[in-house]
Amino acid sequence: MANNQAATTYGHGKGIGATVGIALLGMGTVGAEVFRLINENANDFEQRIGGPVAVRGIAVSDTSKERPGVPAELLTTDAHALINRDDVDVVVEVIGGIDYPRELVLAALRAGKSVVTANKALVAAHADELAAAANAAGVDLFFEAAVAAAIPVVGMLRRSLAGDKIQRISGIVNGTTNFILDAMETTGASYEDALAEATRLGYAEADPTADVEGHDAASKAAILASLGFYTRVTFDDVHCEGISKITAEDIEAADRAGYSIKLLAICERLTAADGTESVNARVHPTLVPKDHPLASVNKSYNAIFVEAEAAGSLMFYGNGAGGNPTASAVLGDLVGASRNKVHGGRAPEDNTYAHLPIASFGEVETRYHIDMEVADRTGVLAAISNVFAEFGVSLRTVRQEDRGETARLIVVTHAARESVLADIVEHLSGLDDVHAVNSVIRLDN
Structure with missing residues (x-):
C-alpha cells in the first residue's frame, strides 16, 4: 500500500506514503525493545500505518555506553533539540520519573508532536496538564503501557466501554507484589524471603519501595479511576497501603478461611442514600475469596476486573510488566499515533466531564479481618x-x-464504614485483655 504509492493527502494528515518520524526518549529495557521491534517489524508497521516509520534520534544520558545494534549517530543527550526537529512527528517517552519527563512531554505536545508514554507516575500526577497541552495542540497523548503493560485496559475504557456505565474496577496491577504474595502462599515463605527471591529473579528493584508500599499501584489506580468514571483522580487522591506488614501467619490464616491475600487497586463509584455519586480509589492488601477469578492470578501476572452496568463483569489478564509486554503496549500506541499523523484525526481524548467528588477513604464500606492476641479467660x-x-x-x-495463657482471636466483620471500623480497632487496642492487634486486613466485597 504505502511502498508503491506517492504520498496522497487524506484529511489533515501527512498523506498516505509519508514517513512518520519518531523520537525515542530513553534507552533502558523498554526503550531498547521498542527500538528493536520497530526495526524488525518495519514492513508490517508500514502496512498498518499507511507509511513508513523512521527513528530520527534517541535521547540518552550517556552516549558512550555500549548499545549493540543501535547506530551511534542516532544517540543524543539533547532531548529538547531532538523533540523540536522538523522531521519528528511522534515522541515516545520511556524514561521514568516525573519532573524531567514532564518537562519533555509538555515540550513535545506544545511543539505539535503526538506523545506515547509508559510513565504511570507522570500521567497520574499531571494528567490534566498533559491533556490540556495535547488538546491545545490538536495532537494525541497515548499511555496504554502506563497501567498494565500489554493488557489493553486503557483502550478498553477509552473506547470499548465508552457507552457503558462502570461501577467498579478492581485488580492486581503490580507484578512484584503479586509474585511476593503468591510465593508466600504457595511456599510458606516469609515476606523477607519472598522479597529476596523476587529481587534475585529481577521482579523487584534494588529499592522496592514503590512496589511493596503500593505507590506504583496507586498511580495506576488514579489512571483507571479517571478513565472509568470521567472524573480526574490523582495519585494524592488514592488511599495507599503496601504489603510489607503481611506475615506468613496472615497468609496461613487467610488460606484456612478460604481466601488469598492480594494487593488490589480498587476504584468504585459510590452512591449515597439521596442518589448523589462520588468516586473512591484505594490500594491495600485484600482478602479475596478463593473462588473469585482474581484469587487465581499467580506469579507476576496482572488482572483487572471491571463491573459495568450493561456489559456485566469483565476480566482482563496477562503479563503486566517487563520489557516485552510494555514495549508491545508502547508500539500499539505508536501505531495509533502514527496512523493519525498519516491519515489525519485524533484518538479519543480524556474526558472528565462528570467532575464527581472524591470520597474520603473513611466513607467507603469495607469488611475487616482482625487478628488479635488476647487473654485466655472468661x-x-x-x-x-x-x-x-x-x-x-x-x-x-x-x-x-488457644495458646496457653493467651489465645489468638480472629474476627471477620460485616460491611461498615471504614472510619467506623478504624475506630473499633483503636478501641480494641485499648482493652486490657487485648495484648496485641496483630493485623487488620480488609475483605473484598
Missing part, C-alpha cells in the same frame, strides 16, 4: 463483642485458637 470475647456492638457493627465469623 469474658474476653464478650468484652470484644461489646466494642463492635457499641459502634453498630455485627460480626460475621469468630475463630479462637
Whole structure:
C-alpha cells in the first residue's frame, strides 16, 4: 500500500506514503525493545500505518555506553533539540520519573508532536496538564503501557466501554507484589524471603519501595479511576497501603478461611442514600475469596476486573510488566499515533466531564479481618463483642485458637464504614485483655 504509492493527502494528515518520524526518549529495557521491534517489524508497521516509520534520534544520558545494534549517530543527550526537529512527528517517552519527563512531554505536545508514554507516575500526577497541552495542540497523548503493560485496559475504557456505565474496577496491577504474595502462599515463605527471591529473579528493584508500599499501584489506580468514571483522580487522591506488614501467619490464616491475600487497586463509584455519586480509589492488601477469578492470578501476572452496568463483569489478564509486554503496549500506541499523523484525526481524548467528588477513604464500606492476641479467660470475647456492638457493627465469623495463657482471636466483620471500623480497632487496642492487634486486613466485597 504505502511502498508503491506517492504520498496522497487524506484529511489533515501527512498523506498516505509519508514517513512518520519518531523520537525515542530513553534507552533502558523498554526503550531498547521498542527500538528493536520497530526495526524488525518495519514492513508490517508500514502496512498498518499507511507509511513508513523512521527513528530520527534517541535521547540518552550517556552516549558512550555500549548499545549493540543501535547506530551511534542516532544517540543524543539533547532531548529538547531532538523533540523540536522538523522531521519528528511522534515522541515516545520511556524514561521514568516525573519532573524531567514532564518537562519533555509538555515540550513535545506544545511543539505539535503526538506523545506515547509508559510513565504511570507522570500521567497520574499531571494528567490534566498533559491533556490540556495535547488538546491545545490538536495532537494525541497515548499511555496504554502506563497501567498494565500489554493488557489493553486503557483502550478498553477509552473506547470499548465508552457507552457503558462502570461501577467498579478492581485488580492486581503490580507484578512484584503479586509474585511476593503468591510465593508466600504457595511456599510458606516469609515476606523477607519472598522479597529476596523476587529481587534475585529481577521482579523487584534494588529499592522496592514503590512496589511493596503500593505507590506504583496507586498511580495506576488514579489512571483507571479517571478513565472509568470521567472524573480526574490523582495519585494524592488514592488511599495507599503496601504489603510489607503481611506475615506468613496472615497468609496461613487467610488460606484456612478460604481466601488469598492480594494487593488490589480498587476504584468504585459510590452512591449515597439521596442518589448523589462520588468516586473512591484505594490500594491495600485484600482478602479475596478463593473462588473469585482474581484469587487465581499467580506469579507476576496482572488482572483487572471491571463491573459495568450493561456489559456485566469483565476480566482482563496477562503479563503486566517487563520489557516485552510494555514495549508491545508502547508500539500499539505508536501505531495509533502514527496512523493519525498519516491519515489525519485524533484518538479519543480524556474526558472528565462528570467532575464527581472524591470520597474520603473513611466513607467507603469495607469488611475487616482482625487478628488479635488476647487473654485466655472468661469474658474476653464478650468484652470484644461489646466494642463492635457499641459502634453498630455485627460480626460475621469468630475463630479462637488457644495458646496457653493467651489465645489468638480472629474476627471477620460485616460491611461498615471504614472510619467506623478504624475506630473499633483503636478501641480494641485499648482493652486490657487485648495484648496485641496483630493485623487488620480488609475483605473484598
